[in-house]
Amino acid sequence: METLGTLQGELHFLCGQDSAVSFPQWRNPSRLKKLATWWYGARPGASALPPAHFRRIPGRFPAISSSKLRSDLALGRDCTNDLHPDVAAYIDQHRLYGxxxxxxxxxxxxxxxxxxxxxxxxxxxxxxxxxxxxxxxxxxxxxxxxxxxxxxxxxxxxxxxxxxxxxxxxxxxxxxxxxxxxxxxxxxxxxxxxxxxxxxxxxxxxxxxxxxxxxxxxxxxxxxxxxxxxxxxxxxxxxxxxxxxxxxxxxxxxxxxxxxxxxxxxxxxxxxxxxxxxxxxxxx
Ligand SMILES: [Fe+2]
Ligand SMILES: [Fe+2]
Incomplete structure (x- = not known):
């Protein structure tokens, strides 16, 4: 059981493999590591493995990654095939992600x-x-x-x-x-x-x-x-x-x-x- 402010409960953090691999570059990784149980979804074709405290979520995951989507949007690429139309419209309307x-x-x-x-x-x-x-x-x-x-x-x-x-x-x-x-x-x-x-x-x-x-x-x-x-x-x-x-x-x-x-x-x-x-x- 972990306590985070007034929030109590067992914390689980889920992310994609690319984010998990970059965990050592996150802010205060040693402190973060203690705050939750860490899970990653394996990406097809991804070879780099995340740090040892990450557990792999069973199952198959699509090749889409949020990091890639964010950088594609920032580079002005068309991401409509990978986004729900409402999400794509919201990003457009508010000019998010660069x-x-x-x-x-x-x-x-x-x-x-x-x-x-x-x-x-x-x-x-x-x-x-x-x-x-x-x-x-x-x-x-x-x-x-x-x-x-x-x-x-x-x-x-x-x-x-x-x-x-x-x-x-x-x-x-x-x-x-x-x-x-x-x-x-x-x-x-x-x-x-x-x-x-x-x-x-x-x-x-x-x-x-x-x-x-x-x-x-x-x-x-x-x-x-x-x-x-x-x-x-x-x-x-x-x-x-x-x-x-x-x-x-x-x-x-x-x-x-x-x-x-x-x-x-x-x-x-x-x-x-x-x-x-x-x-x-x-x-x-
Ligand atoms: Fe230049
Ligand atoms: Fe240049």
């Missing part, structure tokens, strides 16, 4: 930038699942990472000045290549227009172009997802994408190296943050 976000992005970004955004969000979410980061944060960071790309260079420069964006070497960037400011503008838009307050997500958005001296797991995931998303046509993109699921740091190193080689071949100025990032990855 529907407002994708609608706004689809109208403010060019078609190709919007497609890139969805590709990056999808890859970032998959990489987060692979490497134990929070898939919802990765999806959110992916969706908003290029929100500032709705501006043309001179508009971006004006936005950065008006919003007083704190960008290292801002004056040089404004002079040489204002589009480099878009990551900082995107983080600003994410906070102001979409109400994102999570510093992890905002930092990942901010760092996805220039990088930083130190990169969190989420920073690395977004940086790599942006550099080798499905729509990237660079000759090494597909191989880097595969590598990212095997060795994320090696994939990151390759992405930074490709950027540096490209910049040097154009005799372009290198931002110190990118140089610092490279130095943090290079062997000493």
């Amino acid at each position: 529907k407002r976000m994708v609608t706004r992005l689809s109208t403010t970004l060019s078609a190709s930038r919007y497609a890139h955004t969805l590709n990056v969000a999808s890859l970032a979410e998959a990489l987060a699942r692979r490497w134990g980061a929070d898939p919802a944060k990765a999806l959110l960071a992916g969706l908003l990472h290029d929100a500032g790309r709705r501006f043309r260079p001179h508009e971006l420069a004006r936005y950065a000045r008006r919003r007083r964006l704190a960008v290292p070497e801002r004056a040089i960037i404004l002079d040489l290549d204002p589009m480099l400011l878009h990551a900082y503008a995107s983080a600003d838009i994410a906070r102001r227009e979409f109400g994102v307050r999570d510093p992890e997500v905002l930092n990942a958005i901010r760092r996805h172009t220039l990088g930083d001296r130190r990169m969190s797991l989420l920073d690395k995931i977004l940086y790599v997802a942006d550099a080798c998303a499905l729509d990237r046509s660079h000759e090494t993109s597909a191989a880097t994408r595969d590598l990212a699921f095997v060795d994320l740091d090696a994939a990151l190193k390759r992405c930074v190296s490709d950027k540096l080689i490209h910049a040097v071949s154009r005799e372009a100025w290198l931002h110190p943050l990118t140089v610092h990032l490279w130095n943090s990855l290079a062997p000493r």
